[in-house]
Amino acid sequence: MTQPNPKRSAIVGVGYTELVRQSPDGLAALAARAALAAITDAGLTVADIDGYVGAPAATHASARHVDGVDEVSAGLMVHDLGLQPAWAEDLTGFAPVVIERAARALAAGDCRYVVFVRALFNPIGVRYQATDRPLVGGPEQFMLPYGISMAGGRHSLWLRRYMHDFGATREELFTVVANARAAAALNPYAFWRNRPLELEDYLDSRWIYEPMCIFDCDMPVTGAGAMVLTTADRAADRPHRAAYVSAVAPKHPADGTLLRSLGIGRDDLQAAQLYDGYSHFVWYWLEQTGLVGQGEAHTFVHEGRTALHGEFPVNTFGGSLGEGRLHGFGHVREAAMQVMGRAGERQVPSMQNCLVVTGPGYPGLPAPTLLITAR
Protein backbone atom coordinates (compact mmCIF):
# COMPACT_ATOMS: atom_id res chain seq x y z
CA MET A 1 0.00 0.00 0.00
CA THR A 2 1.06 3.59 -0.58
CA GLN A 3 2.66 5.18 2.47
CA PRO A 4 0.75 8.13 3.97
CA ASN A 5 2.00 11.32 2.37
CA PRO A 6 0.99 14.75 3.74
CA LYS A 7 0.73 16.04 0.17
CA ARG A 8 -1.50 13.29 -1.14
CA SER A 9 -5.07 14.34 -1.86
CA ALA A 10 -8.20 13.73 0.11
CA ILE A 11 -11.86 14.13 -0.69
CA VAL A 12 -13.37 16.21 2.11
CA GLY A 13 -16.82 17.12 0.80
CA VAL A 14 -19.35 15.84 -1.73
CA GLY A 15 -22.45 17.38 -3.30
CA TYR A 16 -25.12 16.01 -5.57
CA THR A 17 -28.33 17.10 -7.22
CA GLU A 18 -31.33 14.88 -7.81
CA LEU A 19 -30.86 12.72 -10.90
CA VAL A 20 -33.87 12.98 -13.20
CA ARG A 21 -34.60 12.22 -16.84
CA GLN A 22 -35.16 15.86 -17.70
CA SER A 23 -34.98 18.94 -15.54
CA PRO A 24 -36.63 22.35 -15.76
CA ASP A 25 -33.37 23.75 -14.34
CA GLY A 26 -30.52 24.60 -16.65
CA LEU A 27 -27.41 22.49 -16.40
CA ALA A 28 -25.28 25.40 -15.12
CA ALA A 29 -27.69 25.92 -12.23
CA LEU A 30 -27.56 22.22 -11.36
CA ALA A 31 -23.77 22.17 -11.55
CA ALA A 32 -23.55 25.23 -9.30
CA ARG A 33 -25.97 23.63 -6.82
CA ALA A 34 -23.84 20.48 -6.63
CA ALA A 35 -20.65 22.53 -6.25
CA LEU A 36 -22.11 24.66 -3.45
CA ALA A 37 -23.39 21.54 -1.70
CA ALA A 38 -19.90 20.00 -1.84
CA ILE A 39 -18.27 23.19 -0.55
CA THR A 40 -20.75 23.38 2.34
CA ASP A 41 -20.29 19.67 3.05
CA ALA A 42 -16.55 20.32 3.39
CA GLY A 43 -17.25 23.05 5.94
CA LEU A 44 -15.94 25.69 3.56
CA THR A 45 -17.24 28.75 1.76
CA VAL A 46 -16.83 29.84 -1.85
CA ALA A 47 -14.05 32.20 -0.75
CA ASP A 48 -11.96 29.21 0.40
CA ILE A 49 -12.05 27.54 -3.02
CA ASP A 50 -9.02 28.45 -5.10
CA GLY A 51 -9.08 25.60 -7.60
CA TYR A 52 -11.67 24.37 -10.10
CA VAL A 53 -11.59 21.37 -12.39
CA GLY A 54 -14.33 19.98 -14.58
CA ALA A 55 -14.91 17.21 -17.09
CA PRO A 56 -17.59 18.90 -19.17
CA ALA A 57 -17.82 16.68 -22.26
CA ALA A 58 -21.24 15.48 -23.35
CA THR A 59 -20.26 12.24 -25.05
CA HIS A 60 -23.44 11.06 -26.75
CA ALA A 61 -23.89 11.18 -30.52
CA SER A 62 -26.67 13.80 -30.44
CA ALA A 63 -24.83 16.23 -28.11
CA ARG A 64 -24.74 19.86 -29.22
CA HIS A 65 -21.78 20.82 -26.99
CA VAL A 66 -23.22 24.20 -25.97
CA ASP A 67 -21.82 25.71 -22.79
CA GLY A 68 -24.54 26.00 -20.16
CA VAL A 69 -26.94 23.82 -22.18
CA ASP A 70 -25.46 20.32 -22.35
CA GLU A 71 -21.98 21.10 -21.06
CA VAL A 72 -20.66 23.36 -18.30
CA SER A 73 -17.22 24.91 -18.73
CA ALA A 74 -14.74 26.00 -16.07
CA GLY A 75 -15.15 29.59 -17.23
CA LEU A 76 -18.90 29.48 -16.75
CA MET A 77 -18.65 27.84 -13.32
CA VAL A 78 -15.98 30.26 -12.12
CA HIS A 79 -18.30 33.10 -13.11
CA ASP A 80 -21.52 31.62 -11.75
CA LEU A 81 -20.01 30.55 -8.43
CA GLY A 82 -18.01 33.76 -8.06
CA LEU A 83 -14.75 31.86 -7.65
CA GLN A 84 -11.35 33.53 -7.79
CA PRO A 85 -9.30 30.46 -8.58
CA ALA A 86 -5.53 30.23 -8.82
CA TRP A 87 -6.15 27.23 -11.08
CA ALA A 88 -9.17 26.37 -13.23
CA GLU A 89 -9.22 23.80 -16.00
CA ASP A 90 -11.47 21.57 -18.08
CA LEU A 91 -10.24 18.06 -18.77
CA THR A 92 -11.34 15.23 -21.00
CA GLY A 93 -11.76 11.87 -19.37
CA PHE A 94 -13.20 9.96 -16.46
CA ALA A 95 -12.80 10.97 -12.82
CA PRO A 96 -9.36 9.42 -12.27
CA VAL A 97 -7.95 11.66 -15.03
CA VAL A 98 -9.41 14.72 -13.32
CA ILE A 99 -8.40 13.68 -9.82
CA GLU A 100 -4.83 12.95 -10.87
CA ARG A 101 -4.50 16.48 -12.24
CA ALA A 102 -6.15 18.00 -9.16
CA ALA A 103 -3.84 15.98 -6.91
CA ARG A 104 -0.80 17.29 -8.75
CA ALA A 105 -2.03 20.90 -8.50
CA LEU A 106 -2.64 20.44 -4.76
CA ALA A 107 0.68 18.71 -4.11
CA ALA A 108 2.52 21.45 -6.03
CA GLY A 109 0.86 24.08 -3.88
CA ASP A 110 -0.89 25.70 -6.85
CA CYS A 111 -4.08 25.76 -4.79
CA ARG A 112 -5.48 24.59 -1.44
CA TYR A 113 -9.08 23.52 -2.08
CA VAL A 114 -10.24 22.26 -5.47
CA VAL A 115 -13.86 21.72 -6.45
CA PHE A 116 -14.41 19.06 -9.13
CA VAL A 117 -17.72 19.13 -11.01
CA ARG A 118 -19.36 16.68 -13.40
CA ALA A 119 -22.74 17.55 -14.92
CA LEU A 120 -24.70 15.47 -17.42
CA PHE A 121 -27.63 16.55 -19.53
CA ASN A 122 -30.27 14.40 -21.19
CA PRO A 123 -31.57 16.40 -24.15
CA ILE A 124 -35.27 16.94 -24.70
CA GLY A 125 -36.78 16.16 -28.08
CA VAL A 126 -33.87 14.24 -29.60
CA ARG A 127 -32.84 10.62 -29.36
CA TYR A 128 -29.81 10.43 -27.09
CA GLN A 129 -27.55 8.37 -29.32
CA ALA A 130 -29.13 9.18 -32.68
CA THR A 131 -27.13 10.58 -35.56
CA ASP A 132 -28.08 11.64 -39.08
CA ARG A 133 -24.71 12.89 -40.27
CA PRO A 134 -24.34 12.14 -44.01
CA LEU A 135 -20.52 12.01 -44.06
CA VAL A 136 -18.16 10.54 -41.49
CA GLY A 137 -14.38 10.54 -41.20
CA GLY A 138 -11.75 9.31 -38.76
CA PRO A 139 -12.41 6.00 -37.02
CA GLU A 140 -16.16 6.46 -37.62
CA GLN A 141 -15.69 5.93 -41.38
CA PHE A 142 -15.32 2.20 -40.65
CA MET A 143 -18.30 2.11 -38.26
CA LEU A 144 -21.22 4.41 -39.10
CA PRO A 145 -21.50 3.36 -42.79
CA TYR A 146 -22.27 -0.12 -41.41
CA GLY A 147 -24.82 1.15 -38.92
CA ILE A 148 -22.43 0.59 -36.03
CA SER A 149 -22.47 3.36 -33.46
CA MET A 150 -19.30 3.99 -31.52
CA ALA A 151 -21.02 3.74 -28.15
CA GLY A 152 -22.95 0.52 -28.00
CA GLY A 153 -22.04 -1.53 -31.03
CA ARG A 154 -18.69 -2.99 -30.12
CA HIS A 155 -19.73 -3.61 -26.51
CA SER A 156 -22.55 -5.96 -27.48
CA LEU A 157 -20.05 -7.91 -29.58
CA TRP A 158 -17.69 -8.24 -26.64
CA LEU A 159 -20.60 -9.48 -24.51
CA ARG A 160 -21.63 -12.13 -27.04
CA ARG A 161 -18.07 -13.38 -27.36
CA TYR A 162 -17.68 -13.56 -23.57
CA MET A 163 -20.93 -15.53 -23.28
CA HIS A 164 -19.68 -17.85 -26.04
CA ASP A 165 -16.21 -18.36 -24.54
CA PHE A 166 -17.23 -18.86 -20.92
CA GLY A 167 -20.80 -20.15 -21.12
CA ALA A 168 -22.17 -17.03 -19.43
CA THR A 169 -25.92 -16.53 -19.59
CA ARG A 170 -28.42 -13.67 -19.59
CA GLU A 171 -29.74 -14.98 -16.28
CA GLU A 172 -26.26 -14.42 -14.86
CA LEU A 173 -26.04 -10.96 -16.42
CA PHE A 174 -29.39 -10.15 -14.85
CA THR A 175 -27.74 -10.62 -11.44
CA VAL A 176 -25.58 -7.57 -12.17
CA VAL A 177 -28.70 -5.51 -12.87
CA ALA A 178 -30.63 -6.95 -9.91
CA ASN A 179 -27.73 -6.14 -7.55
CA ALA A 180 -27.71 -2.60 -8.91
CA ARG A 181 -31.43 -2.17 -8.29
CA ALA A 182 -31.15 -3.62 -4.78
CA ALA A 183 -28.38 -1.20 -3.79
CA ALA A 184 -30.09 1.70 -5.57
CA ALA A 185 -33.08 1.17 -3.27
CA LEU A 186 -30.86 2.47 -0.45
CA ASN A 187 -29.43 5.40 -2.44
CA PRO A 188 -31.57 8.56 -2.12
CA TYR A 189 -30.17 9.92 -5.40
CA ALA A 190 -30.78 6.82 -7.48
CA PHE A 191 -33.04 7.11 -10.48
CA TRP A 192 -34.16 3.49 -10.08
CA ARG A 193 -34.66 3.52 -6.30
CA ASN A 194 -37.80 1.69 -5.25
CA ARG A 195 -38.06 0.10 -8.67
CA PRO A 196 -36.94 -3.51 -8.44
CA LEU A 197 -36.71 -5.56 -11.60
CA GLU A 198 -37.81 -9.18 -11.98
CA LEU A 199 -35.91 -11.69 -14.08
CA GLU A 200 -38.96 -12.26 -16.27
CA ASP A 201 -39.27 -8.55 -17.08
CA TYR A 202 -35.57 -8.39 -17.85
CA LEU A 203 -35.69 -11.38 -20.19
CA ASP A 204 -38.80 -10.02 -21.93
CA SER A 205 -37.48 -6.47 -22.33
CA ARG A 206 -36.63 -5.03 -25.70
CA TRP A 207 -33.27 -5.55 -27.35
CA ILE A 208 -30.97 -2.64 -28.04
CA TYR A 209 -27.90 -4.39 -29.43
CA GLU A 210 -28.73 -8.08 -29.01
CA PRO A 211 -27.53 -9.73 -26.72
CA MET A 212 -27.75 -6.42 -24.84
CA CYS A 213 -31.23 -5.36 -23.71
CA ILE A 214 -32.55 -2.02 -22.52
CA PHE A 215 -31.90 -2.86 -18.85
CA ASP A 216 -28.24 -3.62 -19.59
CA CYS A 217 -27.79 0.09 -20.38
CA ASP A 218 -27.57 2.81 -17.75
CA MET A 219 -30.20 5.53 -17.85
CA PRO A 220 -29.27 8.91 -19.34
CA VAL A 221 -30.12 11.48 -16.68
CA THR A 222 -29.81 15.17 -16.02
CA GLY A 223 -27.94 16.06 -12.86
CA ALA A 224 -24.63 17.00 -11.37
CA GLY A 225 -22.13 15.87 -8.79
CA ALA A 226 -19.24 17.70 -7.18
CA MET A 227 -16.52 17.07 -4.65
CA VAL A 228 -13.94 19.13 -2.81
CA LEU A 229 -10.36 17.91 -2.66
CA THR A 230 -7.48 19.17 -0.58
CA THR A 231 -4.16 17.89 0.73
CA ALA A 232 -4.08 15.31 3.50
CA ASP A 233 -2.56 17.71 6.01
CA ARG A 234 -5.46 20.16 5.57
CA ALA A 235 -8.05 17.39 5.43
CA ALA A 236 -7.73 16.70 9.15
CA ASP A 237 -9.36 20.07 9.94
CA ARG A 238 -12.52 19.39 7.95
CA PRO A 239 -15.81 18.33 9.61
CA HIS A 240 -16.03 14.87 8.01
CA ARG A 241 -13.50 12.08 8.06
CA ALA A 242 -11.40 12.40 4.92
CA ALA A 243 -11.40 9.96 2.02
CA TYR A 244 -7.79 9.72 0.93
CA VAL A 245 -6.76 9.27 -2.69
CA SER A 246 -4.04 6.71 -1.98
CA ALA A 247 -3.50 5.67 -5.58
CA VAL A 248 -4.51 7.17 -8.88
CA ALA A 249 -3.75 5.52 -12.22
CA PRO A 250 -5.76 7.04 -15.07
CA LYS A 251 -4.14 4.91 -17.77
CA HIS A 252 -3.39 1.62 -16.07
CA PRO A 253 -3.50 -1.26 -18.56
CA ALA A 254 -6.64 -3.40 -18.32
CA ASP A 255 -4.75 -6.67 -18.37
CA GLY A 256 -5.42 -8.26 -14.99
CA THR A 257 -2.34 -6.71 -13.34
CA LEU A 258 -3.94 -3.77 -11.53
CA LEU A 259 -4.16 -5.21 -8.02
CA ARG A 260 -0.65 -6.58 -8.27
CA SER A 261 0.77 -3.21 -9.31
CA LEU A 262 -1.11 -1.52 -6.44
CA GLY A 263 0.53 -4.06 -4.16
CA ILE A 264 -2.76 -5.31 -2.78
CA GLY A 265 -5.02 -8.31 -2.97
CA ARG A 266 -8.81 -8.57 -2.99
CA ASP A 267 -8.72 -9.21 0.76
CA ASP A 268 -7.23 -5.75 1.32
CA LEU A 269 -10.37 -4.19 -0.14
CA GLN A 270 -13.79 -4.06 1.50
CA ALA A 271 -15.60 -3.02 -1.69
CA ALA A 272 -15.14 -1.90 -5.28
CA GLN A 273 -17.00 0.59 -7.44
CA LEU A 274 -16.71 -0.64 -11.03
CA TYR A 275 -18.04 1.41 -13.92
CA ASP A 276 -21.22 -0.13 -15.29
CA GLY A 277 -22.45 2.02 -18.15
CA TYR A 278 -23.34 -1.39 -19.60
CA SER A 279 -24.04 -4.26 -17.24
CA HIS A 280 -21.31 -6.57 -18.53
CA PHE A 281 -18.64 -3.97 -17.69
CA VAL A 282 -18.87 -5.33 -14.12
CA TRP A 283 -17.74 -8.74 -15.40
CA TYR A 284 -15.05 -7.09 -17.49
CA TRP A 285 -13.60 -4.99 -14.66
CA LEU A 286 -13.72 -7.79 -12.09
CA GLU A 287 -11.49 -9.81 -14.41
CA GLN A 288 -9.30 -7.13 -15.96
CA THR A 289 -8.32 -5.67 -12.57
CA GLY A 290 -7.37 -9.11 -11.26
CA LEU A 291 -10.13 -9.19 -8.64
CA VAL A 292 -11.15 -12.57 -10.10
CA GLY A 293 -9.66 -14.80 -12.78
CA GLN A 294 -10.42 -14.82 -16.49
CA GLY A 295 -13.89 -16.17 -17.19
CA GLU A 296 -14.84 -16.31 -13.50
CA ALA A 297 -16.75 -13.05 -13.10
CA HIS A 298 -20.14 -14.24 -14.35
CA THR A 299 -20.37 -16.99 -11.74
CA PHE A 300 -18.72 -14.87 -9.03
CA VAL A 301 -21.49 -12.29 -9.42
CA HIS A 302 -24.26 -14.84 -9.90
CA GLU A 303 -23.36 -16.53 -6.62
CA GLY A 304 -24.21 -13.27 -4.84
CA ARG A 305 -20.66 -12.53 -3.77
CA THR A 306 -20.72 -8.95 -5.16
CA ALA A 307 -24.14 -8.05 -3.72
CA LEU A 308 -24.30 -5.27 -1.12
CA HIS A 309 -24.20 -7.81 1.71
CA GLY A 310 -22.00 -10.30 -0.13
CA GLU A 311 -18.40 -11.09 0.70
CA PHE A 312 -17.07 -8.52 -1.79
CA PRO A 313 -19.63 -5.76 -2.43
CA VAL A 314 -19.46 -4.07 -5.84
CA ASN A 315 -21.30 -0.85 -6.71
CA THR A 316 -22.75 -0.38 -3.25
CA PHE A 317 -24.79 2.64 -4.43
CA GLY A 318 -26.37 0.81 -7.34
CA GLY A 319 -23.79 1.82 -9.94
CA SER A 320 -24.71 3.77 -13.02
CA LEU A 321 -27.24 1.03 -13.77
CA GLY A 322 -29.11 1.83 -10.58
CA GLU A 323 -28.32 5.49 -10.06
CA GLY A 324 -28.15 6.95 -13.57
CA ARG A 325 -25.48 7.96 -16.03
CA LEU A 326 -22.96 10.27 -14.38
CA HIS A 327 -20.08 8.63 -16.23
CA GLY A 328 -18.49 7.18 -13.15
CA PHE A 329 -18.75 10.23 -10.90
CA GLY A 330 -21.18 8.34 -8.68
CA HIS A 331 -18.62 5.57 -8.28
CA VAL A 332 -16.08 7.99 -6.83
CA ARG A 333 -18.65 9.69 -4.64
CA GLU A 334 -19.75 6.35 -3.23
CA ALA A 335 -16.17 5.24 -2.55
CA ALA A 336 -15.64 8.48 -0.63
CA MET A 337 -18.90 8.16 1.33
CA GLN A 338 -18.10 4.53 2.20
CA VAL A 339 -14.61 5.22 3.55
CA MET A 340 -15.88 8.35 5.35
CA GLY A 341 -18.41 6.08 7.04
CA ARG A 342 -21.30 8.15 5.68
CA ALA A 343 -23.04 5.61 3.44
CA GLY A 344 -26.01 5.16 5.76
CA GLU A 345 -27.98 1.99 5.14
CA ARG A 346 -25.47 1.04 2.45
CA GLN A 347 -22.49 1.25 4.79
CA VAL A 348 -20.09 -1.67 4.42
CA PRO A 349 -18.73 -2.68 7.86
CA SER A 350 -15.06 -1.97 8.68
CA MET A 351 -14.69 0.00 5.49
CA GLN A 352 -11.04 0.92 4.93
CA ASN A 353 -10.11 0.60 1.26
CA CYS A 354 -12.31 0.93 -1.80
CA LEU A 355 -11.18 0.37 -5.39
CA VAL A 356 -12.72 2.54 -8.11
CA VAL A 357 -12.41 1.80 -11.82
CA THR A 358 -14.38 4.13 -14.08
CA GLY A 359 -14.03 3.68 -17.80
CA PRO A 360 -15.70 1.66 -20.54
CA GLY A 361 -14.68 -1.98 -20.41
CA TYR A 362 -13.33 -2.87 -23.82
CA PRO A 363 -10.03 -4.46 -24.88
CA GLY A 364 -7.33 -1.91 -25.61
CA LEU A 365 -8.82 0.81 -23.40
CA PRO A 366 -7.15 1.66 -20.07
CA ALA A 367 -8.51 1.01 -16.58
CA PRO A 368 -8.85 4.49 -15.02
CA THR A 369 -8.30 3.67 -11.36
CA LEU A 370 -8.49 5.21 -7.90
CA LEU A 371 -7.80 3.65 -4.54
CA ILE A 372 -9.83 5.53 -1.94
CA THR A 373 -8.86 4.83 1.67
CA ALA A 374 -9.85 5.77 5.21
CA ARG A 375 -6.24 6.22 6.31
Next chain:
Amino acid sequence: MAAPSSRPLPVPDDLTRPYWQAAWEGRLELPRCAACGRWRFPPTPTCDDCGSPAFTWAPVSGRGIVYSFGIVHENFIKGFDPPYVVAQIELAEQPGLYLMANIVDCPPRRVTIGMPVTVTFEQVSDTVRLPQFRPAV
Protein backbone atom coordinates in the same frame (compact mmCIF):
# COMPACT_ATOMS: atom_id res chain seq x y z
CA MET B 1 -31.51 -2.40 -44.92
CA ALA B 2 -32.98 0.78 -46.35
CA ALA B 3 -32.06 2.89 -49.36
CA PRO B 4 -28.26 3.00 -49.29
CA SER B 5 -28.05 6.63 -50.39
CA SER B 6 -29.36 7.93 -47.04
CA ARG B 7 -26.74 6.13 -44.95
CA PRO B 8 -23.63 7.87 -43.61
CA LEU B 9 -20.83 7.66 -46.16
CA PRO B 10 -17.11 7.43 -45.39
CA VAL B 11 -14.89 10.44 -46.00
CA PRO B 12 -11.51 9.02 -47.05
CA ASP B 13 -8.40 10.73 -45.76
CA ASP B 14 -4.75 10.34 -46.75
CA LEU B 15 -4.40 7.28 -44.56
CA THR B 16 -7.59 5.53 -45.66
CA ARG B 17 -7.97 6.54 -49.32
CA PRO B 18 -6.21 3.42 -50.73
CA TYR B 19 -8.62 1.23 -48.74
CA TRP B 20 -11.70 2.83 -50.23
CA GLN B 21 -10.16 3.01 -53.70
CA ALA B 22 -9.41 -0.72 -53.64
CA ALA B 23 -12.89 -1.49 -52.33
CA TRP B 24 -14.40 0.54 -55.16
CA GLU B 25 -12.42 -1.65 -57.55
CA GLY B 26 -13.62 -4.82 -55.80
CA ARG B 27 -10.51 -5.67 -53.81
CA LEU B 28 -9.96 -5.84 -50.05
CA GLU B 29 -6.56 -4.30 -49.34
CA LEU B 30 -5.05 -3.56 -45.93
CA PRO B 31 -1.93 -1.86 -44.68
CA ARG B 32 0.92 -4.27 -44.03
CA CYS B 33 4.07 -3.36 -42.14
CA ALA B 34 7.06 -3.23 -44.50
CA ALA B 35 9.42 -4.03 -41.64
CA CYS B 36 7.78 -7.00 -39.86
CA GLY B 37 5.00 -8.03 -42.22
CA ARG B 38 2.19 -7.55 -39.69
CA TRP B 39 -1.25 -6.58 -41.03
CA ARG B 40 -3.22 -3.88 -39.31
CA PHE B 41 -6.70 -2.40 -39.45
CA PRO B 42 -8.01 0.28 -39.16
CA PRO B 43 -5.11 2.02 -40.90
CA THR B 44 -2.66 3.67 -38.49
CA PRO B 45 0.53 5.61 -39.24
CA THR B 46 2.78 3.10 -37.48
CA CYS B 47 2.86 -0.65 -36.90
CA ASP B 48 1.01 -1.82 -33.75
CA ASP B 49 3.73 -4.40 -33.22
CA CYS B 50 7.16 -3.04 -34.18
CA GLY B 51 6.35 0.68 -34.49
CA SER B 52 7.71 1.04 -38.00
CA PRO B 53 6.07 3.78 -40.09
CA ALA B 54 6.86 1.92 -43.32
CA PHE B 55 3.93 0.03 -44.83
CA THR B 56 2.44 -1.08 -48.10
CA TRP B 57 -1.15 -1.71 -49.17
CA ALA B 58 -1.59 -5.35 -50.08
CA PRO B 59 -4.59 -7.52 -50.98
CA VAL B 60 -5.96 -10.06 -48.50
CA SER B 61 -7.92 -13.20 -49.29
CA GLY B 62 -11.23 -11.77 -48.07
CA ARG B 63 -11.81 -14.96 -46.11
CA GLY B 64 -12.38 -15.06 -42.37
CA ILE B 65 -14.69 -16.08 -39.58
CA VAL B 66 -17.28 -14.29 -37.50
CA TYR B 67 -15.40 -13.58 -34.25
CA SER B 68 -18.50 -12.04 -32.71
CA PHE B 69 -21.64 -10.22 -33.77
CA GLY B 70 -24.56 -8.20 -32.51
CA ILE B 71 -28.03 -7.64 -33.83
CA VAL B 72 -29.00 -3.99 -33.91
CA HIS B 73 -32.64 -3.53 -32.95
CA GLU B 74 -32.76 0.23 -32.35
CA ASN B 75 -32.58 2.75 -35.13
CA PHE B 76 -29.77 5.05 -33.99
CA ILE B 77 -28.24 5.81 -37.38
CA LYS B 78 -30.18 7.32 -40.23
CA GLY B 79 -30.64 5.11 -43.26
CA PHE B 80 -30.74 1.75 -41.50
CA ASP B 81 -33.68 -0.55 -40.98
CA PRO B 82 -33.26 -2.78 -37.91
CA PRO B 83 -32.85 -5.57 -37.16
CA TYR B 84 -29.51 -6.03 -38.89
CA VAL B 85 -26.26 -7.77 -38.03
CA VAL B 86 -22.97 -6.07 -37.25
CA ALA B 87 -20.04 -8.42 -37.03
CA GLN B 88 -16.41 -8.45 -36.05
CA ILE B 89 -14.68 -10.48 -38.74
CA GLU B 90 -11.36 -12.12 -37.96
CA LEU B 91 -9.51 -12.31 -41.26
CA ALA B 92 -7.69 -15.50 -42.23
CA GLU B 93 -4.37 -13.70 -42.69
CA GLN B 94 -3.56 -13.15 -39.02
CA PRO B 95 -5.01 -13.97 -35.58
CA GLY B 96 -6.61 -10.85 -34.11
CA LEU B 97 -6.86 -9.04 -37.47
CA TYR B 98 -10.40 -7.71 -37.20
CA LEU B 99 -12.70 -5.77 -39.45
CA MET B 100 -16.26 -4.62 -38.72
CA ALA B 101 -18.99 -5.16 -41.31
CA ASN B 102 -22.53 -6.33 -41.81
CA ILE B 103 -23.33 -9.94 -42.60
CA VAL B 104 -25.33 -9.94 -45.82
CA ASP B 105 -27.18 -12.71 -47.67
CA CYS B 106 -27.98 -14.37 -44.34
CA PRO B 107 -30.93 -14.02 -41.94
CA PRO B 108 -29.73 -12.47 -38.63
CA ARG B 109 -30.70 -15.56 -36.60
CA ARG B 110 -28.53 -17.81 -38.79
CA VAL B 111 -25.31 -15.97 -37.99
CA THR B 112 -23.06 -17.81 -35.53
CA ILE B 113 -19.67 -17.23 -33.92
CA GLY B 114 -17.02 -19.07 -35.92
CA MET B 115 -19.06 -19.04 -39.13
CA PRO B 116 -16.77 -18.88 -42.22
CA VAL B 117 -17.42 -15.78 -44.30
CA THR B 118 -16.07 -14.20 -47.43
CA VAL B 119 -15.92 -10.61 -48.60
CA THR B 120 -18.39 -9.08 -51.02
CA PHE B 121 -18.80 -5.48 -52.07
CA GLU B 122 -21.97 -3.45 -51.67
CA GLN B 123 -22.33 -0.25 -53.68
CA VAL B 124 -23.82 2.47 -51.48
CA SER B 125 -23.17 5.61 -53.56
CA ASP B 126 -21.69 6.73 -56.87
CA THR B 127 -18.20 6.54 -55.37
CA VAL B 128 -18.35 4.09 -52.47
CA ARG B 129 -18.46 0.32 -52.29
CA LEU B 130 -18.43 -1.11 -48.75
CA PRO B 131 -16.62 -4.35 -48.08
CA GLN B 132 -19.27 -6.65 -46.59
CA PHE B 133 -19.25 -10.32 -45.64
CA ARG B 134 -21.52 -13.22 -46.50
CA PRO B 135 -21.48 -16.89 -45.52
CA ALA B 136 -18.69 -18.75 -47.34
CA VAL B 137 -19.89 -21.52 -49.63
